[in-house]
Amino acid sequence: MISDKETAKEICNTLADCSLKLRGTLDLVKSNCVAGEVEQYKQKLGVVLGHLMLDLRDPIYKEHPDLLPRDLR
Numbered sequence: 001m002i003s004d005k006e007t008a009k010e011i012c013n014t015l016a017d018c019s020l021k022l023r024g025t026l027d028l029v030k031s032n033c034v035a036g037e038v039e040q041y042k043q044k045l046g047v048v049l050g051h052l053m054l055d056l057r058d059p060i061y062k063e064h065p066d067l068l069p070r071d072l073r
Contacts, residue, residue, distance in 0.1 A: 001059040005067075008060045012067050015057050019049055 002008040022045060029041045061068040 001063060003063070005064055008064050009067055012057055012060055015052055016069070019052055022049060 002011060026038075026042065026045060030038055033041070061072075
């Protein structure tokens with residue numbers, strides 16, 4: 001998907017940061033929204049995080065396995 005290793009590394013780092021920030025929004029929703037909204041948000045967030053991993057990060061990790069974070073091995 002991304003042949004240049006340095007570019008792939010930067011993309012993966014950026015996507016990992018995005019994932020963390022997106023996960024952090026769940027606390028905001030839990031603190032300020034009703035239960036039904038929280039559940040709906042969790043479901044949609046899961047879809048987005050899944051796409052970030054499966055559609056963007058995984059293809060890069062397949063091409064550059066050494067970029068795969070230790071916690072995902």
